[in-house]
Structure formats: C-alpha cells, structure tokens
Amino acid sequence: MEEKTPILSVKDLVVNYGAIQALKGASLDVYRGEIVAVIGANGAGKSTMMNAIMGAVPRASGEILLDGRPLPSKSYLVVKDGVSLSPEGRKVFAPLTVLENLDMGAFPLSDRAGIEKQKEEVFDLFPRLLERKDQYAGTLSGGEQQMLAIGRALMAKPRVLLLDEPSLGLAPIIINEIFKELTQVNRQLGMTILIVEQNAKKALQLSQRAYVIQTGRIVMEGRSEELLHDPEIEAAYLGGKKK
Numbered sequence: 686m687e688e689k690t691p692i693l694s695v696k697d698l699v700v701n702y703g704a705i706q707a708l709k710g711a712s713l714d715v716y717r718g719e720i721v722a723v724i725g726a727n728g729a730g731k732s733t734m735m736n737a738i739m740g741a742v743p744r745a746s747g748e749i750l751l752d753g754r755p756l757p758s759k760s761y762l763v764v765k766d767g768v769s770l771s772p773e774g775r776k777v778f779a780p781l782t783v784l785e786n787l788d789m790g791a792f793p794l795s796d797r798a799g800i801e802k803q804k805e806e807v808f809d810l811f812p813r814l815l816e817r818k819d820q821y822a823g824t825l826s827g828g829e830q831q832m833l834a835i836g837r838a839l840m841a842k843p844r845v846l847l848l849d850e851p852s853l854g855l856a857p858i859i860i861n862e863i864f865k866e867l868t869q870v871n872r873q874l875g876m877t878i879l880i881v882e883q884n885a886k887k888a889l890q891l892s893q894r895a896y897v898i899q900t901g902r903i904v905m906e907g908r909s910e911e912l913l914h915d916p917e918i919e920a921a922y923l924g925g926k927k928k
C-alpha cells in the first residue's frame with residue numbers, strides 16, 4: 686500500500702496561540718488509500734493539527750504538502766485542492782436542510798450531474814440522511830448530524846478526508862454504526878482518511894497506522910494493530926488491561 690510520496694505530508698508543524706505553543710514541530714505522513722489515526726488526550730493538539738492543515742489556523746513554521754506540493758493557506762482553496770474536514774462538534778448548518786447542507790459541501794464542484802452523483806453516494810452510505818433529506822439539520826440527532834458532517838465533507842469529492850473526533854458525545858451503538866460506514870467510505874470509495882480521536886480504541890481498530898500526540902509532539906507511531914496491544918498505550922489510552 687505504501688508508496689514513495691505520501692498523499693498528505695505534515696512536516697515539523699508549529700502552531701502558536703499567543704504564548705501557547707499548541708504544536709511543537711509535529712510531523713506525519715498519510716499514503717493513498719490508508720486510514721491513519723492520531724490519538725491523544727484533551728488539549729494534545731489534535732484539532733489544531735486538523736485546522737492547520739485546512740488553513741483555518743495560521744502556522745508559525747513547517748510544511749503541509751498534498752502530493753508533494755504545498756497546500757494553500759486559505760480553507761476554501763484547500764477544499765478545492767482536495768482536502769475536506771468533518772469538524773469537531775459536527776458544525777452542520779442548523780437552519781438548513783440535509784440537502785442544503787450537502788449542497789454547501791459541494792461548492793468546489795461545478796457540474797450538476799457530478800453533484801447529484803456525489804449526493805447519491807452519500808445517501809448510499811448513510812440511508813438515514815436520505816430518509817431525512819428535507820429535515821432541518823438542527824433537528825437531527827447527534828449521530829445523524831455526524832453522518833451529515835461526514836457526508837457534507839464527502840460532497841467536495843476530496844482526495845483526503847479529515848475527521849475530527851467523529852465519536853464525540855455519541856452513544857457506543859451510534860459510534861459503531863458511524864465507524865462501520867467509515868470503513869465502507871475507505872473501501873468502497875478508496876478514500877484516504879486521517880482521523881483524530883480521543884476514543885483511541887475505536888480509532889486504532891479503524892485505522893491501519895497511527896500516531897500518538899502529546900502536548901504538541903508526536904511521541905509514538907506504528908501499525909494500529911500493534912499499538913492496540915502496546916502496554917504503554919493500553920495504560921495511557923485504553924483504560925488499562927480490562928478487555
């Protein structure tokens with residue numbers, strides 16, 4: 686699966702919020718077709734990593750490359766280049782319907798037929814959204830809003846899909862449903878995915894490779910299967926030995 690040039694490469698990324706250094710030279714690579722996870726505790730810098738890739742927070746130094754070329758620093762240009770984000774807390778457009786939210790996500794596409802095809806793919810993955818296509822997004826359940834946020838990100842036909850804590854605040858049964866669909870997104874659409882999660886177990890089960898971030902630094906990386914059974918990871922992120 687791994688090739689020479691990563692589709693997405695973050696090199697020595699530094700992000701400051703005033704006096705707080707949220708990322709202290711973090712690097713990671715994502716190869717085409719992979720699901721890569723970044724796990725870490727509250728405040729480790731996971732959302733900052735995603736927002737910096739999207740150009741939504743400025744970087745102090747470092748490089749972000751897509752297919753070896755620097756990504757633009759404006760969010761809408763990043764989306765046009767092929768990177769979409771499903772943000773932390775979903776952030777769907779509450780006063781718009783499901784269909785209108787999906788249309789908003791399709792802004793880089795110009796042909797009507799392409800947009801409709803993309804919508805069909807999203808509805809195929811999340812039939813619950815089709816059933817609720819005319820419902821206002823603000824009235825959807827948390828799980829449905831998460832599906833819509835992922836669907837909206839997919840509408841731009843990204844080459845890399847970024848997911849910021851898709852499990853946040855959801856019941857385990859809904860998390861399982863969403864993570865099953867993410868496996869489908871990866872397999873069915875061949876979608877490359879970078880996911881950041883506090884739910885380390887789910888993220889490691891979903892991904893092929895993973896990075897561990899601690900106070901702005903990548904401190905460990907490896908095959909997810911191996912990290913799942915690493916005693917240090919078990920103790921720090923998986924709630925000890927209990928099975």
Ligand SMILES: Nc1ncnc2c1ncn2[C@@H]1O[C@H](COP(=O)(O)OP(=O)(O)OP(=O)(O)O)[C@@H](O)[C@H]1O
Nearest residue numbers: 702705707725726727728729730731732733734883
């Ligand atoms: N806009 C901001 N202004 C100032 N400090 C910020 C801002 N956003 C984030 N931070 C700080 O940067 C650090 C990293 O935050 P970030 O949101 O990236 O962490 P995270 O790993 O995504 O955490 P969580 O899992 O809780 O969402 C934290 O110390 C946070 O308080």
